[in-house]
Amino acid sequence: MRRPMRLFSVGVVALALVAAGCTENTGQNDEGDQQEASTQTAVLAENSDGPAPEVKGAQKGGTVTIYTSADFEHLDPQQNYVIPSTTTGTNLIYRTLTTFRENGDGKLEVVGDLATNTGEESNGGKTWKYTLKDGLKYEDGSPITAQDVAYGIARSFSPDLTEGPKYFQSWLAGSSDYNAKYKGPYDGGAKIPPNVSVPDDKTIIFNFPSPHADVPFAAAMVTTSPVPEKRDTKTQYDNRPFSSGPYKIETYRRTQQMTLVRNEHWDPNTDPVRHDYPDKYVIEFTRTDAQASELLLADQGAAQTALTFQDLQIPASVYPKVIANPDAKKRILTGPTQFVWAFNFNLHRVKDINVRKAFNYALDREGLLKVWGSYSGIPATTILSPTTSGYQDYNLYDGGKNGDPEKAKELLGGKRVPLVYAYRNTERNQAVAAFLRSSMKEAGFDLNIQPVDEDQYYTVLGRKDNAFDVYLRGWGADWPGGGTTIPPQFDGDQITPTGNQNLSYMDDAKANKEMDDILALSDLTEADKRWAALDKDIMTRVVPIAPALYDKQTTMYGSRIGGIYLSAPYGNSGLNNLYVK
Known part of the structure; x- marks a missing residue:
């Protein structure tokens, strides 16, 4: 990924980054009230x-188990x-x-x-x-x-x-x-x-x-x-x-389990x-959202010293039971993150901008949230996350809470549009794919949904010649600022045969030049303004994605995890x- 850097004195750098939340539930109710994202500073330490x-309170010993859904x-x-x-x-x-x-x-x-x-x-x-x-x-x-x-x-x-x-x-x-x-x-x-x-x-x-x-x-x-x-x-x-x-790795059975012991x-x-308090870490690659959440809700045996990772969130089917249980509710790790989930269009295949605009108008974000988990995000309409320095809110394709099929039909000229939708083959993403196929029909989209193995998802989509039209991807800044969000995702000069992060395969000369120009700025305030402007410009002129959700972490851990x-x-x-x- 090409990224010529901004010039400023490193000795006084202080950059904004998301304050990623707290260690337990902070009183969110079952209607899905959201904690607002805030910012913090990242400084170079002496x-x-x-x-x-x-x-405080830490001691050595024991085994921590991590539940994930794939290798x-x-x-x-x-x-x-x-x-x-x-x-x-x-x-x-x-x-x-x-x-x-x-x-x-x-x-x-x-x-x-x-x-x-x-x-x-x-x-x-x-x-x-x-x-x-x-x-x-x-x-x-x-x-x-x-x-x-x-x-x-x-x-x-x-x-x-x-x-x-x-x-x-x-x-x-x-x-x-x-x-x-x-x-x-x-x-x-x-x-x-x-x-x-x-x-x-x-x-x-x-x-x-x-x-x-x-x-x-x-x-x-x-x-x-x-x-x-x-x-x-x-x-x-x-x-x-x-x-x-x-x-260090003691055993690693691919797709099944990894065991780590002290080095x-x-x-x-x-x-x-870093610390080395636990004797051992066991990472299980075979748990679904529901299985992991039910185990942690019961809080028995090995689950007492277990936790889920970002890829395993509390599913909508289990969440009401979790928040109804005072002990379990205290064991929710929750807070806004720097990630934005968006449907990426493969511009090599979806070439009509009106199709991409229509998809944005038709997207039922509120319905999507119910499938995703209403407590796990809020509707998104921008490239940059609200946690990012310089973020500015806008909504170019306002279809209301549940999308505007009529506006989408107008842009499609009454034609039906077939799209091949690739989804990460997990419990949550299977539900998202089914919801998307159903909810987009009225607007004129016929989705052929195709699963991709979870442990190969980004490898497959990162191939320039991948055979899919649209897919869901989450992106968060590598470190503070728009320069680690917009160029990696949309700089056409970074496109290679494989290993791409620009999964829309966008190559727009005006945007490419503006990215380079902003990255060369010494004035961070000016850079923030121009990242925000470029965010909106890309979504106006090119429309490489349909922003879907601003992410919120909502996972669980056992009662003996400290x-x-x-x-x-x-x-x-x-x-x-x-x-x-």
């Missing part, structure tokens, strides 16, 4: 030392870009150059993780130096080196590893076509990427062709996770990433954010402070 502050699409850090796997990876298994420090108290800092600080800037923001801490070790006791960090970034260039964030690759190459001259370390390629130098085992230096002030934030992405060359199994690294964090070589004195909170950067249950009561 102190990156470990250990992490102790969590991770990718656990390889350089391909990891979906929230459940990213949370698991960065909180438990591997570390990055920097990371976010949060404790559920509304304060958020960027700190050095593997690095001693958030980076040393020079050369007008083009050069960034990171020095690794002493005592960093992998799960086998071998040292983590700067060469390993460079090698991890190098392998992210490989055409064989197409998923994952693309910031560092594009910045280092000075182009979104980062594979033009360098294709990673495989097949005889260099083990250190272009514009990176590693003068010794503790030092890595980035010399970007252009200034990039957001490097400390990008360095917290999984791209900077170290990978020792001798452990690299290329496309098979998903099956057994090598641990640099507090836990005895992880040194808490080097880590400013230290849980809703993580602002991930919009998911934070794992780094968990303990068993």
Whole structure:
């Protein structure tokens, strides 16, 4: 993903980010009253030392079980870009150059993780130096080196590893076509990427062709996770990433279960954010929304020390029982997140803008919410989330609460339009697909609904030649600001044969140029205004999506889980402070 960065003094950066909520239910009633999203500041911390502050009441021991509905699409850090796997990876298994420090108290800092600080800037923001801490070790006791960090970034260039964030690759190459001259370390390629130098085992230096002030934030992405060359199994690294964090993989039965145990070589004195309170984590990949919620509602046995992830929300069929139970109601993890759910049109296939406008008018957002869970979001009409700095509200295609089939028919000229709708094959998304097919009929849309395996969903949709017309996708900012929301989703210069984040395959010259121009601004207030304006312009001239819902996390945890909170950067249950009561 190409993203030339804004220029401003990193020493005084303070960026707005969603305040992602609370650790338990705050009194929402069964009519679905919503907590409003607020903002908080993310600042660069001066102190990156470990250990992490102790969590009040925490103790060592016990097993935490995590219920999910499918296996991770990718656990390889350089391909990891979906929230459940990213949370698991960065909180438990591997570390990055920097990371976010949060404790559920509304304060958020960027700190050095593997690095001693958030980076040393020079050369007008083009050069960034990171020095690794002493005592960093992998799960086998071998040292983590700067060469390993460079090698991890190098392998992210490989055409064989197409998923994952693309910031560092594009910045280092000075182009979104980062594979033009360098294709990673495989097949005889260099083990250190272009514009990176590693003068010794503790030092890595980035010399970007252009200034990039957001490097400390990008360095917290999984791209900077170290990978020792001798452990690299290329496309098979998903099956057994090598641990640099507090836990390592004991067993991993794909599609069934993963068990994590302590990495005895992880040194808490080097880590400013993580703990290793539980003896073990067991991740079950086979639970439905209803199964997981019923288990947690009953709160017996292993469920007492279990929790659900973002992909498993309390379903509408179980929610009334949960809020009617005072004990269960206290164990809801709830709060607004930075995600917007939207129906993406494949512009290679849905070429008539009136079809896309008609879909927006016809969309019954209130009805969709009843299927999705009225407590799990609010109707959306914009690209940017209300949690995003500079967000401005508008509604260009106002079909009322339940959509306007007549307006849609008018735009379609009375013709019926067939669309192939791909949906993630989960309990909730099956219901959404059935609802959409039924509710869109009156407006003139005939939907052919087709399931895609959950652990392959974004891989399949990320293929430029995918065979679908429309699909539901959730996107949240990688770090504060419109620059990690609009360009990744809509910059046409970022389109590649596979591994795309621009799932609408939008390539609009005017919008592409405006994205580049905004990203080069030094005035953040002006940038916020222009992101908001571009949001509306894209939805006026191009209409690549039909915004559906602003997300709200609504999941459950067992009565013996302690230290849980809703993580602002991930919009998911934070794992780094968990303990068993």
